[in-house]
Amino acid sequence: MLRTVSLTVILVAVLLASCAPVDLNAPVPVFETGVDPDAWATVPAGEFLQGQFAKPTSIDYDYQIMVTNVTVQQYVDFLNDALAGGAIRVDGDQALGFYPGDEFRGANHELEILAGDYLLVPTNDPASRFTFLRYDGAAFVASAGWENHPMTNVSWFGAWNYCGYYGYRLPTELEWEKAARGSEDDRPFPWGYEIARNNANFYASRDPFEDMSSFGSRTSPVGFYNGRVYDGYQTIDSASPYGLYDMAGNVWQWTGDVTENFSDRFMHGGSKLTYDMDLRIWVRNSAPPMYYSSSVGFRCVNP
Numbered sequence: 058m059l060r061t062v063s064l065t066v067i068l069v070a071v072l073l074a075s076c077a078p079v080d081l082n083a084p085v086p087v088f089e090t091g092v093d094p095d096a097w098a099t100v101p102a103g104e105f106l107q108g109q110f111a112k113p114t115s116i117d118y119d120y121q122i123m124v125t126n127v128t129v130q131q132y133v134d135f136l137n138d139a140l141a142g143g144a145i146r147v148d149g150d151q152a153l154g155f156y157p158g159d160e161f162r163g164a165n166h167e168l169e170i171l172a173g174d175y176l177l178v179p180t181n182d183p184a185s186r187f188t189f190l191r192y193d194g195a196a197f198v199a200s201a202g203w204e205n206h207p208m209t210n211v212s213w214f215g216a217w218n219y220c221g222y223y224g225y226r227l228p229t230e231l232e233w234e235k236a237a238r239g240s241e242d243d244r245p246f247p248w249g250y251e252i253a254r255n256n257a258n259f260y261a262s263r264d265p266f267e268d269m270s271s272f273g274s275r276t277s278p279v280g281f282y283n284g285r286v287y288d289g290y291q292t293i294d295s296a297s298p299y300g301l302y303d304m305a306g307n308v309w310q311w312t313g314d315v316t317e318n319f320s321d322r323f324m325h326g327g328s329k330l331t332y333d334m335d336l337r338i339w340v341r342n343s344a345p346p347m348y349y350s351s352s353v354g355f356r357c358v359n360p
Contacts, residue, residue: 084202085202085203085266085275086265086266086287086288087202088265088278088281088287088288089205089278090205090278090279090280090281090283090285091280091283091285092124092125092279092280092283092302093124093125094123094124094125094127094128094131094205094279094280096123096124096125097121097122097123097124097359098121098122098123098124098236098299098300098301099119099120099121099299100116100119100120100121100122100232100235100236100299101119101240102115102116102117102118102119103115103116103240104240105234105235105238105239105240106238106240106242106243107231107234107235107339108234108339109337109339111243114231114235116231116232116235120232120358120359120360121358121359122228122232122236122299122301122356122357122358122359123301123356123357123358124280124300124301124302125207125279125280125301125302125303125356126207126208126279126303126307126308126310126354126355126356127207127208127216127219127354127355127356127357128204128205128206128207128208128279129186129187129199129200129203129204129205129206129207129208130199130204130205131208132178132187132208132211132219133187133197133198133199135219135222135223136152136177136178136187136197137196137197138222139154139218139222140152140195140197144218144222145177145218146174147180147189147191147195148174150179150180150181151176151177151178151179151180152176152177152178152179152180152189152215153174153175153176153177154174154175154177154214154215154218155172155173155174155175155218156170156172156173156174156175156214156217156218156346157172158170158171158172158173159315159320162317162318164318164319167318167319167320168320168345169320170320170346175212175214175346175347176212176214176215176347176349177211177212177214177215177218178210178211178212178215178349179210179349182210184209184210184351185200185209185210186199186200186203186206186208186209186210187199187200187203188200205278205279206276206277206278206279207276207279207303207307207308207354208354208355209276209308209349209350209351209352209353209354210349210350210351210353211349211353211354211355212346212347212348212349213311213322213344213345213346213347213348214346214347215349216311216354216355217311217313217346219355219357220313220355220357220358223357224359225357225358225359225360226313226357226358226360227311227312227313227355227357227358228312228313228356228357228358229312229313229314230312230314230323230325230341232312232358233310233312233325234325234338234339236297236299236301236304237297237301237304237305237325237326237338238297238298238338239297239298239299240298241298244338245337245338245339246295246305246336246337246338247295247296247297247298247301247304247305247338248293248294248295248296248297248305252305252333252336253293255282255290255291255292255293256282256293256295256305256306257282257295257303257305257306257307257327257336258276258277258281258282258303258306258307258328258329259305259306259327259328259329259330259331259332259333259335259336260329260330260331260332260333262306262333264277264281264290265277265287265288265290266329267329275329276307276308276329276351277307277329279302279303279307280302280303281302281303281307282294282295282302282303282306283295283296283302303326304326304338305326305327305336305337305338306326306327306328306329306336307326307328307329307354308326308328308329308352308353308354309324309325309326309327309328309342309350309352309353309354310324310325310326310353310354310355310356311323311324311353311354311355312324312325320345320346321343321344321345321346322343322344322345322346323341323342323343324341324342324343324344324353325338325340325341325342327340328352328353329352330352331352
């Protein structure tokens with residue numbers, strides 16, 4: 058009887074330990090990737106194979122696109138500069154910026170997006186990787202360890218405002234797809250035809266930021282999957298043909314298209330919380346432009 062009771066106590070203890078609450082604020086591993094978030098790549102004019110069925114499509118101009126997603130530090134710098142210059146404002150728990158509105162045609166399920174100030178980022182969401190110091194000079198500060206991670210919890214308006222502030226814009230879906238695939242073949246992923254766990258940050262990829270016993274699935278630093286070894290974790294260099302990183306996984310990326318009779322905005326790339334097949338170049342997601350999430354970010358193009 059004593060042996061049975063002892064085994065039962067041990068089993069209960071193990072079960073209780075396995076049900077311990079996840080510490081969402083546990084320290085994040087800090088790694089320098091060596092990839093410059095200020096770098097840009099040129100995508101040349103010409104044909105490429107677009108979409109799942111590899112339709113020959115052409116873009117007749119060169120354009121530049123960011124090598125990585127916009128980082129937390131880059132976005133915080135924008136918020137501080139734009140706030141100081143009056144380009145944005147903080148109202149309650151929201152950072153707001155102006156958007157000139159969409160043409161509204163009254164289609165079913167279409168939201169009317171009028172000219173006005175819209176949410177860029179929430180200022181008090183615990184999932185955000187920055188802090189707004191309301192009573193200490195009204196400044197935004199990146200959270201320690203997260204400076205070189207992709208900016209998340211940013212709406213489409215927040216991405217649009219960031220790009221426009223610096224004279225850039227969000228990529229169209231076609232621009233994003235060509236930048237991810239290149240012009241030589243119909244690869245489904247930016248690096249090629251197959252996906253391994255250490256190609257990208259996706260659901261159950263077992264990267265150093267996915268220790269479910271301590272802090273759950275988190276973003277990885279921009280450019281993390283570049284062939285380097287981080288604390289024993291070997292990554293595969295997973296750049297696109299134009300040298301772009303994180304075009305698959307980590308965070309969904311807003312694109313700039315405003316589609317007729319459809320007020321949602323499209324995203325590409327998959328995220329840390331999606332399955333590997335959602336990282337295929339042609340997979341798209343959509344949400345209203347005021348939507349934000351800890352799995353959504355963006356990058357800009359330079360006209």
